[in-house]
Amino acid sequence: MVGEIHSFLLVASCTLVSSSRPHIIFILADDLGWSDVGYHGSVIKTPHIDALASEGVKLDNYYTSLLCTPSRSQLMTGRYEIHTGLQHRTIDMMQPLCLPIDETILPQKLKDRGYATHMVGKWHLGFYRQECLPNNRGFDTFMGFYQAMGDYYYHNVSTGKFNGWDFRRDNDVIAERYAGQYSTHVFADEARDIISKHNPDVPLFLFLSFQAIHFPLQVPSRYADIYNTLIPNSADRRTYAGMVTCMDEAVGGVVATLKHSGLWENSVLVFSTDNGGIHSLGGNWPLRGGKASLYEGGVRGVAFVTSPLLPSRVRGTINKELLHMTDWFPTLVRLAGGHLMGNKRLDGYNQWDTISQETPSLRNEILLTINPLKRKPNHFVDDPYADTDSFDILMRAAIRVGDWKLITGPTGNGSWVTPAEFGFNSLHPEERTHSVELYNVIADPNERHDYSRDRPDIVGALLDRIGHYYKTSVPVLNPPQEVTRADPALHGGAWSPWR
Known part of the structure; x- marks a missing residue:
């Protein structure tokens, strides 16, 4: 399920009717x-x-x-x-x-x-x-x-x-x-x-x-x-x-x-x-x-x-x-x-x-994000994956592998927001009780049913995959703002390079 495609050079042919440089x-x-x-x-x-x-x-x-x-x-x-x-x-x-x-x-x-x-x-x-x-x-x-x-x-x-x-x-x-x-x-x-x-x-x-x-x-x-x-x-x-x-x-x-x-x-x-x-x-x-x-x-x-x-x-x-x-x-x-x-x-x-x-995709998985600067304090009393050692589940992260999608840490707004023209209220999820969520986004593209407690085998496999990616990540670039040097008033009234 979580097999990775190792090919890197990716020389699949470019089938075109005309020019090689469209x-x-x-x-x-x-x-x-x-x-x-x-x-x-x-x-x-x-x-x-x-x-x-x-x-x-x-x-x-x-x-x-x-x-x-x-x-x-x-x-x-x-x-x-x-x-x-x-x-x-x-x-x-x-x-x-x-x-x-x-x-x-x-x-x-x-x-x-x-x-x-x-x-x-x-x-x-x-x-x-x-x-x-x-x-x-x-x-x-x-x-x-x-x-x-x-x-x-x-x-x-x-x-x-x-x-x-x-x-x-x-x-x-x-x-x-x-x-x-x-x-x-x-x-x-x-x-x-x-x-x-x-x-x-x-x-x-x-x-x-x-x-x-x-x-x-x-x-x-x-x-x-x-x-x-x-x-x-x-x-x-x-x-x-x-x-x-x-x-x-x-x-x-x-x-x-x-x-x-x-x-x-x-x-x-x-x-x-x-x-x-x-x-x-x-x-x-x-x-x-x-x-x-x-x-x-x-x-x-x-x-x-x-x-x-x-x-x-x-x-x-x-x-x-x-x-x-x-x-x-x-x-x-x-x-x-x-x-x-x-x-x-x-x-x-x-x-x-x-x-x-219409050939099959060359990928079976997508890393959606890993953000170590976004962590969710664990206030959950009964968190089934609190002791996992493959990945810090309090960290914001998400991955999709095959039909399955795993989310950890802070998720962002989880409501189903209806456009105003629909004329009915948005739907809001029940209060979260654990740090890991698992969805089958093929069978359930609207993410209504969390399988994380039902399928620990899949959760474990996907946490391993996120852990693998996290080991390859580089440090987050997030320097403090340089307010005094970047002020547009110092650059002719325009936002401009300041270094």
């Missing part, structure tokens, strides 16, 4: 909930996303991390967050921290294959040194912001007494120039401009990392107004829904430009969320939990792949094979004809044949 467009949504797309039954209107997903392969068993920075680090490196030191939380704006410089990341590998590499949108992998910035990590151009969030119209970020611009084209601060312009529109226009000017003979890698749907809740009123009747009981949920629909429109515009420019026929487009939707507003129902929790609503993500290069027999299918955010690195590098030699040991697998040929 254009690659990766669109990343921020905090998009499982049930916030039309094709998962939402009232939120996402016609362009729905159409693209229906023409491609929907990834139904796909996992991310539970927070922004860890998830993005896994996308860029193909390595679990425990192997980069970013397993604790997101990077704070004044932390002297970034995705470690000695990690080779996706755009660097694609540049080695002759790709033009462009990034538009949210970075959130650190900016305290120049070496941390997108332009110095393999992207030819960058237009966007460094931090977790900001004002969608005025592109500034405030914390306490500190306030600064956070909107750049490469190294130039352009926030004032775009003041009043909604970021989803700005990013879509930038992406379309890159595509329209691109030489089709040169392979393109475009990473479009939307700010939406992250807080703050802001959208032009014409999008929110669509939901006045559909969601009459929550203005915030209407705004959120409008933000999703605005992003959907932007995705449609980007694809239209790809088609008009002649690039689409040799393109592969990946759409993914970075984690689950936020509890209070994002729709993860019927999955349990949401962003920042270890339940399925926090880590099981919306994703699909679409391309004219996919074989016709897989277009319009739902792929239920086990996939993870770390798989994109080796999959896309190999799709581009690149090699994985010289990289640190990867945790991701080249899953192109799984996506395009």
Whole structure:
């Protein structure tokens, strides 16, 4: 049950109809909930996303991390967050921290294959040194912001007494120039401009990392107004829904430009969320939990792949094979004809044949997280696994192996939160009585029944697996904030590298 695939070089063939170097467009949504797309039954209107997903392969068993920075680090490196030191939380704006410089990341590998590499949108992998910035990590151009969030119209970020611009084209601060312009529109226009000017003979890698749907809740009123009747009981949920629909429109515009420019026929487009939707507003129902929790609503993500290069027999299918955010690195590098030699040991697998040929996934397990800085005091009188020696069950951790998922320590919010338009109350779990939870997420994807007391054999095996991974983890990177040096007032009024 817990057998591990030991193959590392992962040279599965890249079955394509045309070029060995297709254009690659990766669109990343921020905090998009499982049930916030039309094709998962939402009232939120996402016609362009729905159409693209229906023409491609929907990834139904796909996992991310539970927070922004860890998830993005896994996308860029193909390595679990425990192997980069970013397993604790997101990077704070004044932390002297970034995705470690000695990690080779996706755009660097694609540049080695002759790709033009462009990034538009949210970075959130650190900016305290120049070496941390997108332009110095393999992207030819960058237009966007460094931090977790900001004002969608005025592109500034405030914390306490500190306030600064956070909107750049490469190294130039352009926030004032775009003041009043909604970021989803700005990013879509930038992406379309890159595509329209691109030489089709040169392979393109475009990473479009939307700010939406992250807080703050802001959208032009014409999008929110669509939901006045559909969601009459929550203005915030209407705004959120409008933000999703605005992003959907932007995705449609980007694809239209790809088609008009002649690039689409040799393109592969990946759409993914970075984690689950936020509890209070994002729709993860019927999955349990949401962003920042270890339940399925926090880590099981919306994703699909679409391309004219996919074989016709897989277009319009739902792929239920086990996939993870770390798989994109080796999959896309190999799709581009690149090699994985010289990289640190990867945790991701080249899953192109799984996506395009419906072959079994190369993985049977996913480590979701191990965070030694998040521990739960053991107040439980009758904890059946309190004496286990394979892993500290008070530590936040989660793993999926086959059909089974084990959670230890602090779980995050465990409620089943219903979107406002449903008109009935959310469901809350009974008070927890022990530090280990076990779910069969195939038979029970909504995590209603905890098997931890019924199946000690499976609990023991999965605790051994988590213990194995913990021995390979690197120390957590979590330095204190450097408030006096990072103050935007010292850097021309913008959040900027300070070391």
